[in-house]
Amino acid sequence: MAIVRTKEEFKRAAKSGEHEIIVMGSLADTVRKAYKVQSLSKAALAAIGALAVATPFTYGVSGIVAVGLTGMELATIIFVIFVGVTLILAVLRDYEEIEASPGKVVLRKKKA
Secondary structure (H helix, E strand, O other): OEEEOOHHHHHHHHHHOOOEEEEEOHHHHHHHHHHHHHHOOHHHHHHHHHHHHHHHHHOOHHHHHHHHHHOOOHHHHHHHHHHOHHHHHHHHHHEEEEEEEOOEEEEEEOOO
16 A cells, blocks of 8 residues: 655556555545546547647647647646656556545555
8 A cells, every 4th residue: 555645656656556545635636637537539648648748849838738628627637747648547447446535535456
């Protein structure tokens, strides 16, 4: 079990395959919103990835474009970009949300 409060801690816990990840604070609310990624098309995910690469060159305008394309909040898109689309999809595939309340999300590894 890992208790995480930062994006870096979340990334480490997910990559190490922790059985249970407890996400606390504002990151928990962002993780809950990231579950919307499952409903996005592959084209939308590709657009997020492409816009992530372009963001430094467009002074953030591409982030706003991603919001328009996906309907997701900018904070969620930034989280997905920072943690990585591939890792987020792996977490969504391998973990289920078993408890959620404001400021806390518990993710448990799905049974194989």
